[in-house]
Amino acid sequence: MPAITFIHPDGKSDRVETSGGESAMQAATRHGLDGILAECGGNAMCATCHVYVDESWLARLPAVADDEDALLDGTAAERLPNSRLSCQINITPELDGLVLLLPDRQV
Amino acid sequence: MSAPGSAASGVPHLDVDPFDMMFFADPYPTHELLREAGPVVYLDKWKVYGVARYAEVHAVLNDPATFCSSRGVGLSDFKKETPWRPPSLILEADPPAHTRTRAVLSKVLSPTVMKQVRDRFAAAAEERVDALIEKRSFDAIADLAEAYPLSIFPDALGLKPEGREHLIPYASVVFNAFGPPNQLRQEAIERSMPHQAYVAEQCQRENLAPGGFGACIHAQVDEGAITAAEAPLLVRSLLSAGLDTTVNGIGAALYCLARFPDQWQRLRSDLSLARGAFEEAVRFESPVQTFFRTTTREVELSGARIGEGEKVLMFLAAANRDPRRWDSPDSYDITRRTSGHVGFGSGIHMCVGQLVARLEGEVMLTALARRVAKIEITGEPKRRFNNTLRGLDSLPVTITPA
Numbered sequence: 151m152p153a154i155t156f157i158h159p160d161g162k163s164d165r166v167e168t169s170g171g172e173s174a175m176q177a178a179t180r181h182g183l184d185g186i187l188a189e190c191g192g193n194a195m196c197a198t199c200h201v202y203v204d205e206s207w208l209a210r211l212p213a214v215a216d217d218e219d220a221l222l223d224g225t226a227a228e229r230l231p232n233s234r235l236s237c238q239i240n241i242t243p244e245l246d247g248l249v250l251l252l253p254d255r256q257v
Numbered sequence: 258m259s260a261p262g263s264a265a266s267g268v269p270h271l272d273v274d275p276f277d278m279m280f281f282a283d284p285y286p287t288h289e290l291l292r293e294a295g296p297v298v299y300l301d302k303w304k305v306y307g308v309a310r311y312a313e314v315h316a317v318l319n320d321p322a323t324f325c326s327s328r329g330v331g332l333s334d335f336k337k338e339t340p341w342r343p344p345s346l347i348l349e350a351d352p353p354a355h356t357r358t359r360a361v362l363s364k365v366l367s368p369t370v371m372k373q374v375r376d377r378f379a380a381a382a383e384e385r386v387d388a389l390i391e392k393r394s395f396d397a398i399a400d401l402a403e404a405y406p407l408s409i410f411p412d413a414l415g416l417k418p419e420g421r422e423h424l425i426p427y428a429s430v431v432f433n434a435f436g437p438p439n440q441l442r443q444e445a446i447e448r449s450m451p452h453q454a455y456v457a458e459q460c461q462r463e464n465l466a467p468g469g470f471g472a473c474i475h476a477q478v479d480e481g482a483i484t485a486a487e488a489p490l491l492v493r494s495l496l497s498a499g500l501d502t503t504v505n506g507i508g509a510a511l512y513c514l515a516r517f518p519d520q521w522q523r524l525r526s527d528l529s530l531a532r533g534a535f536e537e538a539v540r541f542e543s544p545v546q547t548f549f550r551t552t553t554r555e556v557e558l559s560g561a562r563i564g565e566g567e568k569v570l571m572f573l574a575a576a577n578r579d580p581r582r583w584d585s586p587d588s589y590d591i592t593r594r595t596s597g598h599v600g601f602g603s604g605i606h607m608c609v610g611q612l613v614a615r616l617e618g619e620v621m622l623t624a625l626a627r628r629v630a631k632i633e634i635t636g637e638p639k640r641r642f643n644n645t646l647r648g649l650d651s652l653p654v655t656i657t658p659a
Contacts, residue, residue, distance in 0.1 A: 179596050188596040189536065189615065193607045197368040217363070224368020257532055257619075 152246035156201075158185055159254045168241040174250060175199040175237035185252035192237040197221040198256040199236040204249035208232050211239060227253030268561045269294045274302045275547065275570070276436045276644050284546070284647075285587075288575035296559035303332060303437050305549070305568040306561075309575035311582035311599070313559055317550055317571055319604040324550035324569055326606060327351040331435030331549055331645075332568060341434050341446050342453065345497070346490045348606065355605065358491060361482050362609045365473045371612045374413060378616055381409045382624040390628060390658050394635065397515070397652040402508035405621055410500050410613070414492075415469020420455045427452035428501030429643060435548065436644025456496050460489035470495055495610070502544060503614050505648035507621055509542035510535050513589045514622075515632045515654055520591050524626045525659075531626060534591035535618030539600035541589045543574035546647050548602070573599045574647065631657040 154174055157163045168177040178186040178199075187198035194217050203211060211234065214222070218238045222229050236250065271294055273287050274280060280287055291298055291309035298307045308314050317324045327350055329335040335344060344350070346358045385405045389395055403425065411421050430452060433445035458464060462485075465471035474495075475488045483491065514521045514534065524530050552567045563569065576599050578586035601608035608614070636653035 179594065182594060190601075190607065190611065191597045191603060193603065193605075195363070195607060195609075196612060217360075220364065221368055224370075224372060 152241050152243055152248075154241060154245065154248040154250065156183060156185065157249065157251045159252060172241060173237050174201065174239040174241055174248070175235070177241060178236060185256070186236060187256040188237060189257075190237075194218060194221065194235065194237060197225045197235060200225040200227060200253050200256060201234055201236045201239075202230055202251040202253065203232045203234050203239075204251065205232060207245075207248050210244065214238075225253070226255045226257050268297050268299045268306070270299045270301050271307075272301055275300070275307075275572070276303075276439055276441070278642060281642050281647070282640065284574065285578075288572060288578065291572060292575055292579055295561075297561035297563070300570065303568075303570075305332065305570050306563055307570045307572065308558070309572040309579075311576040311579040314571045314573060314576035314599055315597075315603055316558065317569055318599065318602055318606070321351060321550075321605050323553055323556050325351050325553050326355070326550060328551035328566075329549065330606075332437045332570075333434075334551060334566070334568065336551075336566070341449075343490065345494055346487055347494050347609065348498070352605065358483065358487065359605065359609065361474060361477045361491060362494065364477075365470050366610055366613055368612060371616050375616060375620070377413075378409055379620040379624070381405065382617075382620040384408075385621070386624040386628050389656065394653070394655045397511045397632075397654045398504075398508050398649050399651065401621075402511060402648075402652075403504050405507060406500055406503045406617060409617070410503070413470055413613075414495055414499070415466035415471045416459055417464060417466075420459070423452045423455040424496065424500050425504065427456050428497055429646075431497045432501065432545075432643050432645040434644075439644070441642060441644050456493060457489070459496065460492040462488065465492065498608075499610050499613065501646060502608075502610070503617050505542075505544035505646050506535065506539055506614050507618055508648045508652070509544055510538035510618055510622060511632070511654075512638065512649060512652055513538045513541060515634050515652070517589050518631070520589055521626070521632060524591055524622065525630070528623050528626055530591050531622040532615060532619040533593070533595070534622055535615060536595045536598075537589060537591050537593050538618075539614075540577045540583075540593075540595050540598040542647060543577050543600050544647055545600065545602075545645060546574045547572055547645055571599075573602070628659055629656045630659040633657075 153167050155165050166177045166181050175188050189198045190196035218235050222233050296313050300307050430445040430449040433441050436442045462475040471492045474491050477483050478485050478488050524534050550569050554565050556563050601611045633655050635655045638652045639650040641650035
């Protein structure tokens with residue numbers, strides 16, 4: 151199964167094994183990772199699973215949908231060009247090794 | 258072909274009434290019975306299927322094509338009975354119609370909008386706590402859980418000052434009406450005319466102050482997102498579901514924090530836990546206890562075969578305490594990872610006002626924890642009975658300032 155890496159604001163990183171078909175958010179919450187709140191449980195409603203995608207991976211992710219784009223305007227930490235909601239990133243085998251940086255806050 | 262829910266289908270039949278006063282007084286033993294009887298049960302009293310385990314509740318919520326909302330999310334099947342009021346364009350609708358109206362309300366209540374109202378909501382919470390510290394002894398429901406949302410939400414909507422006393426009674430009718438034709442529902446609807454008249458009037462564009470949530474909904478007509486006829490009904494959704502729910506949510510949080518002083522102290526020592534303390538109260542108490550769906554086809558759910566046109570009752574509260582999903586489900590723990598609880602539902606119909614609720618809960622608990630050392634319950638809490646909502650009618654408390 152593909153594994154992804156979350157890097158915390160203090161530089162520490164967590165490598166998380168994903169299971170088939172889950173989102174980066176689901177993998178993070180299943181492992182009890184700090185830094186991903188996911189208040190709405192993955193329904194693309196709350197913008198509390200915000201991540202910054204490592205630049206080298208950005209082009210390999212599917213495009214931002216309109217609802218995700220609107221939600222990203224409401225993130226607690228600053229929205230940057232590489233901002234995504236981790237609930238909208240489904241981890242496929244091609245994303246093995248994906249690196250996501252965590253913002254300093256989600257609310 | 259066996260009868261709906263007959264023994265042949267392997268679905269256990271239960272003789273419980275989840276809309277009975279005795280049940281409301283203490284639902285937990287029955288929730289356990291419902292969960293442990295099987296993944297899907299049949300309730301003979303109201304001739305409906307029921308799901309009380311987390312997995313099945315979550316599955317039903319997330320399969321709106323099979324478990325639809327357009328035939329009503331209460332017991333009444335809109336295909337067979339005339340609804341007591343014109344159906345909601347969002348709650349009681351299916352895609353694709355639902356997708357369009359949902360997008361409008363999501364936009365009006367988005368994270369970006371919450372950023373704009375946050376300071377105002379927080380200032381009102383501080384003011385309320387100031388007043389309560391003066392009083393020391395008060396009713397945590399009337400003077401706090403109701404008074405606080407009433408001090409901000411109607412203004413945020415842009416409602417006129419007159420007639421706001423209809424808001425909570427109207428919501429109470431709406432949530433009673435999801436239940437079966439019992440005394441609670443019948444009496445609520447019989448007395449609803451003045452409340453309905455007030456709400457219909459308030460939903461009109463000319464009665465909503467500029468800049469409020471209501472005016473923002475009507476502005477979507479100009480954008481071509483909805484029609485002029487649809488806008489008032491979407492405003493009605495906020496009037497129906499935006500106030501009494503948060504009253505019960507905040508009431509639940511106060512009741513939890515007053516009962517579990519260790520959690521109150523934990524919150525006081527780290528105010529960043531306020532939002533989690535509110536969220537955990539929504540899981541623990543589940544202010545919205547149940548909703549129904551109607552099957553659009555014959556379906557197999559966890560081995561149970563359910564025919565077309567059957568009502569399925571989802572026990573959100575039981576799912577939120579299912580030991581298959583939650584560690585120590587019956588303990589209130591403000592540091593719990595609550596993501597995935599179904600207190601706000603899940604899927605396409607998940608509470609569109611959840612961000613408003615969380616914001617109100619967070620800023621109120623923050624203000625309270627900053628200023629109050631102790632909350633003591635000083636009298637017998639009284640329960641308020643409703644077919645869908647769970648909450649208190651009164652909670653006498655005395656607070657000690659920090």
